[in-house]
Amino acid sequence: MEEAAPRPVGLEPVPGESAGSFVRRLAQINDVPVADVLREAGARRVQEWDPCAHEVFFSDQAVDRLAVMAWRTPEELRRTLPTLAVGADSGRQRPVRIVPWPAHWTVLEPCAGCLARRDDVVAPVWLASGERWHVCVRHGRWLRDASEGGPGQVNLAELKEVVQAHRRWTRLQQRVGPYARALLADAFQVAGCWWQTRQMGSETVWAQRERMLGVGRQLWSVPLVVYPEAVVLAEAMTVYERQRCWGRDFDNGAPGWVSRHWLAFVGERLNMSEEMEQGGYRMLREWTLQHRITTPVVARLAQQTPPPGYRSEPLRPMEPHLTLPERGPLEDASCLHWRLGQAVTDLV
Template identity: 50%
Template sequence: MGLSGALPLQVALVAGESVASFIRRLAAANGLEAADVLTYVGGVRRGVDPQAVEVRLGAAALEELAVLAGRSVDQLRRALPTARQAASGSQVRTVVWSAGQGVVQQCAICSQVRRDAVPAWLVAVQEFDVCARHGRWLGCAGSRSQLSLAKLPEVVVAHERRRRFERRVGPYAQALLADAFQVAVYWWQCGQMAACGRWARREAVLGLTRRRLWAVPIVVYPEVVTLAEAMAVRERQRCYGRGFDGQTTRWHTGRWTRWVGERLGLSEELAAGGERALNLWLMAHRNSVPVVARLAGSLPPPGYRAQQMQPLAPHRRLAAGPWEQVSCLPWRLGEPMTSVTWEGGGFPA
């Protein structure tokens, strides 16, 4: 069918939505198929499943979609992450989500409030998200794709802290969150801290009688955010060639590790062996600035704790992706942890 100008019924923009999802919602609201919209914006007629593929639009096709949606191109780019970079070659092409990329369904309660005919699908770098407004976990675990967090309010609070942390630290926050998650995975898989009261309680709230891999991000999320914040404190000092206590000659990593245990409320668990994962992280993030250079260096500038951080080794080149791929720590959730080693051996001073 022929289309021209804005469609009669518009749909609300959802922050973080995929282009394929937005096209399908816009089409459904007007009694059309997604293929009708794609035909108009790019001359290519094809069906779209947002869970399987994303639609890449060239500049002209994006302008045509903006006309149909009754929006500006800038509005679409702000709301739809993958619309921010124009597709090369053809005006419209569909691409299969690669490993480590995909979508999660938007909070069902949010969709009900908008009275959408079809749900929105959000671009997800991680395989989960949290709707802080309605206290729901959004994941990719089949029937468990959405779970109420009413009995796990600390997970919602942690998510809100994570967002503030990301704004405060900048892009380097993803590397620190990735490393913090991997440390928590180490603890969970080795059993050193997985049986601690709070993790066992969260698993019980989720109705688990056995440990399940899909539940790990939910179970450890509050500790991941707290640990990432602690890592940022140490990294800010490392940026200026200083240790955790502000000194220039030694790092005093043991003092930082003890402080982490106090912040997490897991001092006994760390002292009983949980500090190994932190030591492996410290090894990868050791200070390479000679003592002479540290002593000659200037003090950190006023207000440096409120500034976004510059990437530090081993994360000089930042890339978006699942935490286990972004992290400098080598182990993987669900794989044996019996032979974790680090090139060079030993622990940092």
């Protein structure tokens, strides 16, 4: 009597996992070649590939086949594997495509604490992230792109303010909508310039965090070191933009490109009023020049006051952020063209 073939083993995806990572784990847990899984999904030819350097994009029909193999629903896979959401557009010509990672995606290691809670991890797991870094709030870990130098994960046990800042950032996104990402990008550009020119918190709170990390002044650690202040700044920028959306200056100040009241407000929120007056305002002035109010003064004075509850409504795109990239390096979403590590003499 012929022996029955072993029953396939299903697999639960890790939230945020890359499709290539999931396919490799599915093949390994079933003890079959990766190429067999891809052929079953519809691939005609399968070449060697590295999940850190390449991603697998599936058509809608191929996602359905992959779901059957994994004992999951197509909706569950699309919800947990980020690149499947764009796979339908990427895979119109072929059901399965293996291509180098697009520049707007970053491969991250998953949080070690999250993986420790699972018993089905039989192979390395890789996440497909639209950002260069991520914060695991549950386990207090900073996940980042290790290809740029430095560790892939940083324990935030002694930097709880970073975790708290990420919670605040999540709430800001929920209130503001997609426009919040552009404001955080701008805030990071400003904070990075302050760090590089040793202004604001570079000699105090940021230096203290660097000592806790044991890294000194390293470019790779800047987003982590300045994150709490960048979120506070993004919140202050949101207040500014909500007023600008209605053609109003912050705190009903006199019409103009730079609101001194708003600059003082930012300094107070950061608990760095003195540092702001001593030169920190310069980079913010560059930002307000990009975000100046263009509504004529007469029209502004004739406008009605904003309706109640306008502070909790999503912000519509405005100049200079009419296009809002959903993923990729944050600096690419910023209106400030300076880059960390470049000369800032023209700005300060």
